[in-house]
Amino acid sequence: MDKIGRNDPCPCGSGKKYKRCCLDQNANPVGFTSDDRRLALEKLDRFVETELGAQDDEAWESFFEIWADQLEELNDEETQISEDFYDAWFLWDCALADGGRVVDRFLEIGPLLSLGERQYLTLMRETTVRLYEVVDLSPGESVTLVELPSGARTRVREKSASRSLCRGALLAARIIGRGASGQPEIEFGLLSIPELVRDQVLSQVSKQHENYRREYPEATDLELLKAAAPVLHDVWISALLDPPIPRLQNTDGEDLLATRVRFEVADPAQVQAAFDAARGLEREEEGKPVWLWSGGNLKGKPVILGRLVLEEDALELECNSAERAERGRTMIETLAAGVVRHRSTVYQNVVMDIRERLRSRRRESTAADSGGRPALPGEAVPREAQEALTLDAQARHYREWLDLPIPALNDRTPREAAKDPALRPKLAKLIRRLEGAYQGCLQADKPAYDPSWMWGELGLEDRSRPMHPPLLAHERMASLVPGLGELCRTVAENARRQPGFKDASSILTRADIRRNLDIQRFLRHREADQHNQASAPGEQVIPSLEPHIYLMTNLELHRRKTFWVDESLAYMLAKTELDLPGDELRAPFPCFALVFSDRYTLSLAERLLARDRQCPIAGYYLKAATIYVIEERLESGRGLGVVFALDTLGADPPH
Structure with a gap:
């Protein structure tokens, strides 16, 4: 591990300079071992059980209150992650009735501790959960993280998560500045935050900080962060039990809502004649009583607005939004006035269907390892040709992407954003997410397009590149x-x-x-x-x-x-x-x-x-x-x- 300068950001992620944070602690020759950590936690658990059982139960009910009826839907691994997060929060962050914390009371009136045990508890007392983005990984060894929103960079020793995370991943973790290895380490696991709720969680944490600061204006930054830890757990568990779905819209900007409008038909022949003569309606297939309703969207581009199916004395209009269905109903009642009568309108929530399928897939929780991508039935194109075609198409797309307005960049192009100091961090995050997608494709044995050339093309600093030549x-x-x-x-x-x-x-x-x-x-x-x-x-x-x-x-x-x-x-x-x-x-x-x-x-x-x-x-x-x-x-x-x-x-x- 590189030597940390006195004026460098502290590796614990506090955002303070090293000399004003963990320097004195790290200068202390008394460290702790893995056994010290284990024994300290065993003693702390016994103390909670004998002295603070009622407070623990009350805190548990408050922490899991809104999820109590759904906790059984978590699998064993998720349950363990959730319980570990709660345990750490209760021990190090939760304010008891007198305003103190469990670890403070334990250090004050608890049993005798060895120097190593006390050192571990003292260091952990200054930790809390923070949001981080993964910028680099050394599999089986370490993860390099950037704290959000401060930008403080931390390299933590982490064997297991460094093999499962991808660049650009967002996570919530508690980092001790100096673990048993002598390096920063993640304590009590981590929460992986889905990309879809990135902006939401940053906004929620920001609001939590503002509210806490108004209520406790004298609070330190550490106290403020400790108070926000349950918010991060709620975001994580919500993503599991109530999976986030992106807002789905059609090309008119209307929310997707599968809609069926049904009519009674008094004269099918007259309806067919009216539809055949109408502008914007065209038979889907010659001779069949099915019509496609087309027109222009908000951008003036031709699109299919709906589908009309006539079966004897019944007519059904299918659309992908309530607004289009209403316009289609008006059109039908105008074209076939007097021979059709509205019977019903049925809506099917696409977002809810997708969410339920995701939840069902989690409950089934199949984790079979396929050992690589199997060939698809009838797959005639050789793998090498498929990969070449895919990567060529992606290369063309991303070359063009650099000059296209991007909503996440305030409708500026990536080239324009690279020249704007305010937009540069957002652009860097987009590229890191693309790198994470590339690594995900590698791990799934799918055609993987490496976007790392964009750093140099846009004149941005690639913080994952080594600062010195690698060992051979x-x-x-x-x-x-x-x-x-x-x-x-x-x-x-x-x-x-x-x-x-x-x-x-x-x-x-x-x-x-x-x-x-x-x-x-x-x-x-x-x-x-x-x-x-x-x-x-x-x-x-x-x-x-x-x-x-x-x-x-x-x-x-x-x-x-x-x-x-x-x-x-x-x-x-x-x-x-x-x-x-x-x-x-x-x-x-x-x-x-x-x-x-x-x-x-x-x-x-x-x-x-x-x-x-x-x-x-x-x-x-x-x-x-x-x-x-x-x-x-x-x-x-x-x-x-x-x-x-x-x-x-x-x-x-x-x-």
Whole structure:
């Protein structure tokens, strides 16, 4: 983790400078361990049970009051998330009758605590739930968050959520500035807020802050945020039990409402003649008594306004809004005056139907893992062709999108918004959401369009880009496997001292690696360690090291010759087709590495990995691609081996 400057924003997310927030706490040599945390919470729970049972019950009823009759609809995981959120709120945020909080009373009159237990409780006392947007992830290791609306940036250690979240996701979380790992950590889980209610939740929290500030003008920012925590839980649980649906409108701006208007018909022949002669009515199919009613919408574009079906002595008009149905009824009663009589008008709420289907789908809660996208019945177009067509269409669309007025940008185009300081943050959020959609498509093994080029095109700062060059695959392996780097350096130096070694051509073969006693001894020790790690929960088990040793040793043998490929050169190489006879190809060194960190190359690799559902880093953003080129001795002559090492810089080793 990078060192935090005194004047940098505090990583706890408070919005204060580090020196005025957690610096003194972090300077304290007394930290806490996972055991300290567990024991502190056990003691705190017993204290609540024996001393504050009535207050706990009262707070529970108030917290879940409006959802009491629906809580059983939550599945086990959702129930656990909800209960954990409540527990944290009651312990750290809820104001008791005397104005104090549970943790304060516990620290004052509770049992004796170790230094570590007290340190944990003291740090947690200063936490609360805040809204964050995900800007970057290192799978299995960390999540980089931006607090809303302050913009304070925080990188938290988080193993599980970093594998399930996507860029642009909105979440509510409680972050402790210094967890058991010594880094910021998420405490008591997190709430994932649906994109559809993003603006709503920001507005609700803002109003809650205003109301609380009016009622308690002397309240601190921390107290204000603690009071707003239940609002965030209500938004989250509402999205589960009462799924949000976007406002659905037709092209006239009218709310969608499936409407059927029924009439009695006294003279079907006269009605048919009237409809056939009417302007704006046209038979759907020759010879059948079905007419399409067309006209212009608010923008003057021709649209289908309704459908009329005549069956003997009954006529039915179908429209997608109440307003169109009313206009259609007037038209029919004018065209067929005297021979039709209105019987009924029936409405079907489309939004309610969609919401009920979503709720039913949750109740069924099927979580079968398909293991990739199955082929559709009759699917004749090859996958590669489908992906190429889809990505080409999306590329054209988003190139045009940059110059189209966007409602979310106050009807300004993205190019115009990029030049407006007030709109730039909104534009950045839109791009992050597109990046989240891209990652979601990768994880679902669907054609995925990478929008990251928009940052540079619009002159915006991409805050997910690393501030410094990433570690290369061999450097990462050396950091993940203790002793591996030193082993490879030692083997390489010994090989260089052997008679007949030539800088221009000598290479250690795979057979040389298998015969080397130091390497085999190291591998045997590692195998024993891996066996022990496999039984330890949460431990990362690294697959066979021999291929890595082969590459790393030869790279050391030739002094780690490494070339960083410029972004423009990488793009040119991707668009150039080279077809050279093998004997004309010359490598500058027997072993060297090429490093690609541009998004064009990494996106190609991400889409390739997405097809392999067994790959541990499939569906995640890559940070670096290290390409190793090594000359190999073949019976028929020489050959070039090319190995791609792709890395998310997360907990998983390069793939």
